[in-house]
Amino acid sequence: MIITVTPTTKIAIVSTLILLRVLVGYQPHSGQDDHHGKLNAYGGDYEAQRHWMELTLHLPMGDWYWYDLEYWGLDYPPLTAYVSWLCGYFSDKLIGPESVALYTSRGYEDPTHKAYMRATVLVLDILVYISIVWLSTKVPNRNHTNETIWSVIFALSQPAIILIDHGHFQYNSVSLGLALWGFYYMTKEKFFPNCLVGSVFFCLALNFKQMILYYAPAVFAYLLGRCFDSGRRNILPRFVALGITVILTFALHWWPFLYYGPSHENNNNIVSTTTTTVLDRILHVTHRMFPFNRGLFEDKVSNLWCVMSIKPISIRQRLPENLQPLIALSLTCCLILPACFKLFRIGYSSSSRRWQKDFKYLLWGSANTALAFFLASFQVHEKSILMALTPISLLLWDDAIFCSWFGIISTWTLWPLLCIDRLQVAYTCIMLIYLVVIWFLFDDDDDDTTQSATTNTTKTSLSLLQSSLLNCSKMLKTILIPISVIGMLSLHGLQMVITPPATLPDLFPLLWSIAGCGMFSISWFVTTWHLYKGEEKRPLSIKEKIN
Secondary structure, three states: OOOOOOHHHHHHHHHHHHHHHHHHOOOOOOOHHHOOOOOOOOOOHHHHHHHHHHHHHHOOHHHOOOOOOOOOOOOOOHHHHHHHHHHHHHHHHHOOHHHHOOOOOOOOOOHHHHHHHHHHHHHHHHHHHHHHHHHHOOOOOOOOHHHHHHHHHHHHOOHHHHHHHHHHHOOHHHHHHHHHHHHHHHOOOOOOHHHHHHHHHHHHHHOOOHHHHHHHHHHHHHHHHHHOOOOHHHHHHHHHHHHHHHHHHHHHHHHHHHHOOOOOEEOOEEOOHHHOOHHHHHHHHHHHHOOHHHOOOOOOOOOHHHHHOOOOOOHHHHOOOOOHHHHHHHHHHHHHHHHHHHHHHHHHOHHHOOHHHHHHHHHHHHHHHHHHHHHHOOOOOHHHHHHHHHHHOOOOOOOHHHHHHHHHHHHHOOHHHHHHOOOHHHHHHHHHHHHHHHHHHOOOOOOOOOOOHHHHHHHHHHHHHHHOOOHHHHHHHHHHHHHHHHHHHHHHHHHHHOOOOOOOOOHHHHHHHHHHHHHHHHHHHHHHHHHHOOOOOOOOOHHHHHO
């Protein structure tokens, strides 16, 4: 479908996408009215984020990662803590001290404060995520404004990201946006200092949410290749420059928590700064972010370990508990190796290619490593699929069929979590909106010969997405996609009419996990294939593409 692009059109599109997020914000949030019913902590992620505002605002920095760990103890990296302090400061000034009063504000769900909390997510989403999506869609050799507009609409209408951040309530768009800013600068021409700027942004993303580590192997491989791309004399200086950039960025974030120790009364025991060393503090904060004691996995998630823990395989019981992290790490490393090898070679040869292609390959590579971690790593949460979805949502014009399908299955696998949050209505509505977007994206029935030559060229490129699919996408379109869609709809229908037996209370969440794991495994192969399918030596004309 052709969109007449004017400044007014651009404003209307972005405003509509923002309004969609606002409307989802009127739905229930995680743990609303203590719906989760946890024994030690009220509510869910919403209360956790509000509580972090409370503790960071009132406690010394040395206490932030030590305070009352049983009640939503802080377990995200330092940049999240700093943002929580900033949001808590404005909540205290704009809403009132009662919204973030230490201890007495627990479970505070005043409607005005809820609106403020939703607004913090929206503002950060606009500033960090929406801005880079708009900018990055112009990077991968987009010749037509119409393609850019559709790229923005597609990326910003992803149901999974909207439902988790603006429905369930999280700030994933901040970490994901910072990572995309890092990708953008790392691949911005062949000027190496841009890689240093990109590294700063990527370190900021890591210091906001630890799951950005899913991208780290891809980023490391690409940047290592960039160190080798201009002769032996520059290898060591470039590597040292990257190392110093990373160390300084992390040091600025972490030093307060390593210098200052806990000094508050915790569980009736006074913990003073003299009883903890710097090593104790490093280990404690790291342990808060990576809780290996929780086991191979916690909830029903669409990855290999959850599926293989079903009887009769029962791998969780068969593997020694102390070996499970090592086995998970080994399998994850095997799955990320193909992408890392390819990205190293791409970075190494970047001086002889146009830099726009590097951005595209880094997106495919980061999606591949994110899927590898999601499928095989230790302690995966279902929301972690957003790490793979984000780069794929920017690759619409490389493989529209796969990217559209992946957006659907990523949202579908979140259904059990969204049911707990009572977001079924939001899920249904936003999925329908997303399907309408896809429908209009591929709508090429209008054949008005009075359109200008430029518009006709753009129209040809749009219809080309349907007619000239790559072999992998053809298989997805003709075989896998129909089967998967029928399966997903069937499971929704069965869940509405069948009550699981008492002996199998988790029947449907397990079926969701099995189906989701299968589709994500296929997606890992597709992203690997896109990395290795080869590249064009020069951009093809529309006529050449059609032929």
